[in-house]
């Protein structure tokens with residue numbers, strides 16, 4: 001029996017049909033995100049063979065050494081977003097300021113784009129899964145007006161869409177536009193992302209906790225107690241839970257999204273406000289987590305309700321299965 005294959009483009013068009021007033025602008029934008037993801041995937045897959053491994057010799061706004069793939073992915077997404085004609089400005093982890101497109105259709109485009117072009121940079125050279133994370137908002141300024149940082153300082157609840165690409169044993173694009181989360185696997189034989197994980201739903205209880213225990217001594221007491229709770233033996237709650245930490249946010253969250261579990265990156269001595277960036281790491285992952293039935297918090301409040309003050313601001317980040325987030329919030333509140 002021939003299995004029906006739904007490509008990303010077909011899916012986007014079908015979704016658009018559900019919105020009678022849809023203009024196709026968002027569909028075109030997402031189409032170009034797919035193209036950029038394929039181009040980055042091509043370089044990632046042959047990373048050992050071509051001169052794309054190692055450092056670029058430059059630093060990004062975070063003071064981190066940029067990897068050549070960070071720069072390649074950044075440039076590739078920026079070029080495809082410009083080519084889409086549906087994006088007027090981009091906020092990227094790899095650039096201090098926002099990039100404003102003043103040419104052609106872009107000037108009047110209604111969407112802005114936030115991205116972590118290459119996530120998991122420390123894993124690039126060692127063939128471990130890495131990713132791209134993105135988030136789409138409507139601009140606040142009127143079409144044709146000057147786009148500025150104020151257009152980007154919007155709460156996560158205002159996101160029109162969010163997603164990630166994981167470059168792993170297979171390459172997947174996972175996104176939500178507010179109607180559930182769908183995953184598409186790249187079929188290299190036809191060069192298309194094909195629907196492989198429709199309407200992803202995260203189990204409310206998982207058995208995996210994901211945290212860099214190398215920083216344990218500097219963790220808040222509530223986090224230390226939660227980790228101990230995960231490690232204790234208890235038949236009824238099927239503990240001890242299993243520890244898994246890849247060190248690429250996309251890969252750690254993707255695993256937990258499918259299997260259930262919790263990802264934890266609290267404040268530490270080296271990162272008193274947390275390490276992960278609100279606008280292009282935590283907000284998009286939080287939107288996806290919630291759309292799949294999970295949760296995301298900074299330990300005190302819902303990530304999507306945080307009012308951003310700075311385009312590169314960081315936040316403590318806890319996301320995953322509902323029951324596990326409730327449990328860690330209880331420990332954080334009562335410690």
Ligand SMILES: O=P(O)(O)OC[C@H]1O[C@](O)(COP(=O)(O)O)[C@@H](O)[C@@H]1O
Pocket residue numbers: 093116118119120121122212247248249250275
């Ligand atoms: O090495 P650490 O401190 O555990 O940090 C790992 C975290 O840092 C990151 O690599 C930061 O993202 P970038 O690689 O995009 O800078 C996350 O992917 C990951 O979850």
Ligand SMILES: [Mg+2]
Pocket residue numbers: 116118119120249281
């Ligand atoms: Mg990242």
Ligand SMILES: [Mg+2]
Pocket residue numbers: 070093116117118119120121
């Ligand atoms: Mg990055």
